[in-house]
Structures are given as C-alpha cells and as structure tokens.
Amino acid sequence: MNKQSFLKERGPSWKRFESLLARAEAPGKPRLASEEVSEFSEIFRALCYDLAQVRSRDWSSSLERYLNDLVVRGHGAFYGGKPRPRGQALRFLSTGFPRRLRENHLFFWVSLALFTVPLVASWVVVAMEPSLAHRVLPGTALYTMEEMYSQDFGEGERQDAAMAGFYVRHNTSIAFQSFALGFFLGLGTIYVLLSNGIQLGTVSGYVIAQGHGERFLGFVCGHSSFELTAIVVSGAAGLILGHAIVAPGSLSRAEALKERGRVAVELALGAAAMLFVAAMIEGFWSAQRLPLGIKSLAAVILWIVVISYLALAGRTEESS
Amino acid sequence: MSRREEASTRVLSDQTFLEIPENVRLGFRLAGPGTRLGAYLLDLSIRSAALYAIVVVLSIALLPFAATGLPTGVYLVVAFLLEWGYGCFFETWWNGQTPGKRAFRLRVIKTEGYAIGFYEAMIRNLLRAADFVPLFYAAGFLTAMGNPRLQRIGDLVAGTMVVRERKPVLGGELEGISDYPPLPPEAFRHRYRPSEKTLEVIESLFRRRVDLAPARLDEIASILAEPLGKRLDSFTDRKFARDQPAEFLFRVLSAQSTRIENALGPEREPGEGAPRRRASPPAPSFS
Numbered sequence: 001m002n003k004q005s006f007l008k009e010r011g012p013s014w015k016r017f018e019s020l021l022a023r024a025e026a027p028g029k030p031r032l033a034s035e036e037v038s039e040f041s042e043i044f045r046a047l048c049y050d051l052a053q054v055r056s057r058d059w060s061s062s063l064e065r066y067l068n069d070l071v072v073r074g075h076g077a078f079y080g081g082k083p084r085p086r087g088q089a090l091r092f093l094s095t096g097f098p099r100r101l102r103e104n105h106l107f108f109w110v111s112l113a114l115f116t117v118p119l120v121a122s123w124v125v126v127a128m129e130p131s132l133a134h135r136v137l138p139g140t141a142l143y144t145m146e147e148m149y150s151q152d153f154g155e156g157e158r159q160d161a162a163m164a165g166f167y168v169r170h171n172t173s174i175a176f177q178s179f180a181l182g183f184f185l186g187l188g189t190i191y192v193l194l195s196n197g198i199q200l201g202t203v204s205g206y207v208i209a210q211g212h213g214e215r216f217l218g219f220v221c222g223h224s225s226f227e228l229t230a231i232v233v234s235g236a237a238g239l240i241l242g243h244a245i246v247a248p249g250s251l252s253r254a255e256a257l258k259e260r261g262r263v264a265v266e267l268a269l270g271a272a273a274m275l276f277v278a279a280m281i282e283g284f285w286s287a288q289r290l291p292l293g294i295k296s297l298a299a300v301i302l303w304i305v306v307i308s309y310l311a312l313a314g315r316t317e318e319s320s
Numbered sequence: 321m322s323r324r325e326e327a328s329t330r331v332l333s334d335q336t337f338l339e340i341p342e343n344v345r346l347g348f349r350l351a352g353p354g355t356r357l358g359a360y361l362l363d364l365s366i367r368s369a370a371l372y373a374i375v376v377v378l379s380i381a382l383l384p385f386a387a388t389g390l391p392t393g394v395y396l397v398v399a400f401l402l403e404w405g406y407g408c409f410f411e412t413w414w415n416g417q418t419p420g421k422r423a424f425r426l427r428v429i430k431t432e433g434y435a436i437g438f439y440e441a442m443i444r445n446l447l448r449a450a451d452f453v454p455l456f457y458a459a460g461f462l463t464a465m466g467n468p469r470l471q472r473i474g475d476l477v478a479g480t481m482v483v484r485e486r487k488p489v490l491g492g493e494l495e496g497i498s499d500y501p502p503l504p505p506e507a508f509r510h511r512y513r514p515s516e517k518t519l520e521v522i523e524s525l526f527r528r529r530v531d532l533a534p535a536r537l538d539e540i541a542s543i544l545a546e547p548l549g550k551r552l553d554s555f556t557d558r559k560f561a562r563d564q565p566a567e568f569l570f571r572v573l574s575a576q577s578t579r580i581e582n583a584l585g586p587e588r589e590p591g592e593g594a595p596r597r598r599a600s601p602p603a604p605s606f607s
Contacts, residue, residue: 003516014490025415048342059516062523066490072346076435159389165396169403176404180449183473188450241477254476261477265443283393 003059017043024077044074095314097270111235118197126205133206149212164283172275175234179268186242193235221299222286225306226278230271237267350470351426351482363420411441425485440478447474502575522573541565
C-alpha cells in the first residue's frame with residue numbers, strides 16, 4: 001500500500017472521527033449516543049493502528065503529527081471524562097472533610113503544637129513583661145492594637161460587612177499560603193505557624209496587660225474557635241505536603257506528592273470553609289456591644305460546635 | 321527511527337511521550353515558559369478588568385448599603401475569589417483551559433494524558449503561592465526548567481502538565497502552499513517522482529520560509545533544487561530550479577500536496593484547495 005491509497009482508504013474514517021470527537025469534547029450535556037460511542041472506540045483503535053503504521057513506514061511527519069494529535073485528543077476524550085456527581089461540595093463539608101482530618105490526625109496535633117506552644121509562651125512572657133512586646137512587633141502596630149481596644153466598637157460608623165470581606169480575603173489567603181509553602185519540606189508552613197502563634201500571643205498578652213482585657217477577649221472569643229482551628233488545619237495540610245517530600249515511603253517523591261497532595265488540598269479547602277464562617281462571625285458578631293457573659297457563652301457553644309464537627313461528623317458511616 | 325536517534329532527539333525535545341493502552345506512543349508538545357507567561361499575563365489582565373468592572377457595578381448597585389460597608393465587603397470577597405479561584409474555575413469547566421490559555425492554545429492535562437478535574441485544577445492553582453516564592457514565580461520557573469515535562473511546583477503536586485494544542489488538520493503543516501502554483505503533472509510524468517523523505521525535507525524548509533532571509537532561503541534550497549531539477553523533464557524546469565530554487569521546491573511540494581488532497585477528494589469542501597489551484601498558471605512562469 002502506498003501513501004496515496006492509504007490516505008484514500010483511511011481518510012474518510014479520520015474525518016468521521018474528527019466530527020465525533022468535536023461532539024465528544026463539547027462541554028454541553030448531550031454528547032454521543034451509545035452506538036456512536038462504540039463507533040468512536042472502534043475508529044479510535046483503528047486510528048492507533050494507522051498511527052503505528054505511518055510511523056513504521058516513515059510517511060511524512062505532517063501525517064504522523066495529524067494522527068498523533070487526533071489520537072491524543074481521542075485518548076483524552078475516551079478515558080478522561082468522569083461524570084460529575086451532584087452535591088459533592090455539601091457531602092465533602094458534612095462528612096468528607098472531618099473524616100479526612102481524622103485520618104491524618106497526627107499532622108493536626110503537630111500543627112496544633114507548632115501554633116499553640118509559641119502562642120502560649122509569648123502570651124505568658126509578654127503578660128509578665130509587656131515591654132518585650134516591642135521585640136516582636138513594631139511600636140506602631142502595638143499602638144494601633146491598643147487604640148483599637150481602648151474604646152468600644154461602633155462608636156464611629158461600623159462597617160461590619162466590609163470587615164467580614166476583609167477577613168475572608170486576608171485570613172484565607174494566609175491559610176492557602178501556609179498550605180502551599182509546605183512544599184518546601186514543610187518549612188514554610190512551620191514558619192507561618194510559629195510566627196502567627198508568636199504574634200497572636202504577643203498581642204493578646206500586651207493588650208490585656210494594658211488593661212483592655214475585657215474588650216479584647218469579648219471581641220476575639222466569638223470567632224476564635226473557627227479561626228484558630230482553621231489555621232491549625234491549614235498548617236496540617238502544609239505539613240502533609242512537606243512530609244510527602246521528606247519521607248515519601250515506598251513511593252517515589254513524585255507519586256507521594258500526587259497522592260498526599262490530594263489529601264492535603266482537601267484539608268486546605270475545609271480550612272477555607274471554616275475561615276469563611278469565622279470571617280462572618282468576626283465581622284457581624286464579634287464587634288457587637290454585648291455583655292461579656294453573653295459573648296463567652298456564645299464562644300463556648302461555638303467551640304463545642306467546632307470540636308464535635310471535626311471529631312464526630314461522618315463517624316456513623318465511617319464505621320459501617 | 322533507531323533507538324539511538326530516539327534518545328538523542330529526546331534530549332532536546334519539547335515533547336513528552338506516553339504509551340497508551342492501545343500500544344502506541346503518543347507525543348505531547350509541552351508549553352514553554354514564554355507562552356505560559358503570555359497566557360498568565362492575559363489572564364491577569366482579564367482578571368483585573370473583571371474586578372474593575374465589578375467595582376463599578378457594585379458601587380452603583382449597592383450604594384444604599386454603603387454605610388454598612390456592604391459594597392467594600394462584597395468587593396473584597398470577589399477579589400479573593402478571583403485571586404485564588406479564577407484559574408481553578410476555568411480549568412475545571414473549560415477542560416484545562418483559562419481564557420488566556422485558550423488564546424495561546426495551551427491546555428492543562430494530567431501527565432497520564434487525561435483531562436483534569438476539579439482537584440487537579442485546585443491543587444495547581446493553590447500552589448501558585450509556592451511557585452511564586454521568592455518573587456514573581458522564580459521557584460516555579462526553576463522547577464519547570466529542571467523537569468522533563470516542564471512542570472512547575474503546582475503541576476508536580478497535581479500531576480499535571482501544560483501542553484500546546486493544535487487543531488489536527490490533515491496537511492495543515494502546508495498552510496500557505498496554495499500561494500505556490502503546483503508544477504504541472506507533466507513535469508513528473510517520466511522517470512522521477514520525489515520520495516516522501518524528499519518532500520519531508522522541502523516541507524520543513526517551507527515551514528521556515530518566513531524566518532529566513534530570501535537569499536539564504538534560496539541558498540539552502542539550491543542544495544536540493546539543482547539535483548531535483550535535473551531529474552525532472554524539461555530544460556525549463558532545470559533552469560527554473562537553478563534560478564529560483566526555493567520557489568521551485570515549493571511548487572514541487574505544492575504539486576504533491578495537491579495529489580494528496582485529491583486522494584481525499586470527496587471530504588474536502590468545494591471551493592477550497594485543489595480545484596482552485598488547478599486553475600493557476602502552469603509553472604514555470606517568470607513574472
């Protein structure tokens with residue numbers, strides 16, 4: 001068979017494949033009818049054979065490229081498209097995410113320690129010796145903090161929605177960064193956890209030492225449950241990524257990264273969802289002028305909600 | 321292609337190969353940093369323009385709620401979603417393409433050659449934060465350069481790669497060949513017909529014709545044109561091959577590609593390709 005007769009014989013079949021492919025790739029719902037699918041697979045296999053034949057006979061690279069590209073697209077269309085089940089996001093948040101976290105609880109505890117130990121330590125140290133706060137944060141930042149808590153909220157014009165939006169963007173961005181920087185052997189994540197712990201502890205110790213404790217605690221206690229837990233969860237996600245590189249186990253590093261990266265990104269997404277809730281609480285609730293008693297009661301309830309969500313959600317199905 | 325040749329071409333290749341269950345090896349053309357930067361900058365400007373438009377609309381639509389800070393709040397949330405979700409959204413719903421990637425004909429696919437899903441898109445876009453370190457994607461660039469599939473950090477973790485796409489066109493390599501009227505069939509009537517290998521060489525020269533200065537193009541073309549001209553029939557062909565070697569070679573190629581298209585005849589749309597070409601004046605013509 002020479003090239004001309006080959007083209008003449010096979011060409012129409014390729015053209016047919018092109019048109020089937022165009023419809024198979026189209027993003028809309030109705031793709032190929034069932035008999036067209038079997039036709040597609042039949043031509044696809046013949047196409048692979050044609051490609052091998054063109055290669056073995058060294059018939060022009062443009063023809064080879066044409067067939068190669070056609071097989072590439074066919075391969076993607078034929079094996080790639082998984083059906084997208086509905087309601088996945090809801091199922092993920094109600095059961096998938098807490099389960100994932102429990103499966104990787106070791107990373108959670110390490111992340112928790114990396115965050116809370118410096119937090120508590122710097123809190124205690126600064127509470128005893130407030131001037132040390134200047135070693136951690138610049139004077140202007142401390143002054144702003146003190147200013148902020150030295151008066152009741154909402155004495156000027158309150159912009160709750162704007163603040164909520166700010167927290168969504170700012171906090172979630174930090175959480176995503178903390179996750180992504182875990183790629184560098186986990187060091188980036190460790191740095192983010194430590195420095196956030198130290199800063200938070202310093203500010204808390206300093207502001208309370210200046211005598212604004214009641215207003216400060218009244219503000220932060222409400223959203224603390226969701227926000228602090230989410231920081232630790234995103235830290236755990238980053239540590240998983242770092243661990244995959246440092247200790248890939250029996251897999252190659254590339255394989256370990258791919259496998260663990262999927263788990264890690266799920267935790268990061270869960271953390272993002274929690275931070276969204278935290279931002280809403282922080283924006284619309286935390287700055288309300290209410291007695292400390294009510295605020296701490298709400299805070300306790302929210303902590304119970306967070307802990308039982310992460311510890312219990314999805315457990316019944318898990319055991320079955 | 322011998323095994324040794326294969327190994328030596330792979331070193332400098334911008335392709336990556338994959339063996340699929342049907343027992344053929346597929347070549348994927350990888351996207352280099354230049355086009356990816358272009359696509360990124362285009363996406364960045366689209367994103368910024370979208371954000372700007374949203375600011376304008378919001379500040380008008382939510383004016384009554386300005387005191388509560390609602391416009392600012394919504395703006396900040398939208399800015400956040402665009403920053404972190406733009407790439408993920410489009411790469412999930414447009415099968416590995418963002419508007420920028422589409423404009424540059426790039427697509428993100430799994431390293432196994434399949435289409436990517438939500439999680440792959442999410443991972444590779446969240447990990448931009450790691451690629452960006454310390455400044456303007458330096459870590460991502462270096463990682464991609466040290467990687468046979470040109471994967472940045474996000475691609476490594478997601479198991480994806482960015483490939484260049486071209487709509488497969490039969491004979492599409494020869495776009496613009498219709499500017500060259502084919503040598504008439506009589507020229508090939510007797511002894512000689514150029515082999516596929518020879519046509520291949522002409523074709524690769526044809527593709528480079530815009531990059532080469534005309535004099536240089538003729539200089540290269542003459543190496544093949546002269547022996548080829550001698551094998552063809554008439555004296556005019558020989559003279560033509562000597563005087564305008566590049567033009568001559570391209571007309572030889574044009575004649576052959578016309579034959580290929582004729583072989584595919586009925587599938588071609590009318591008014592395109594071969595029929596129009598046959599009407600062009602017979603070569604050689606010196607005008």
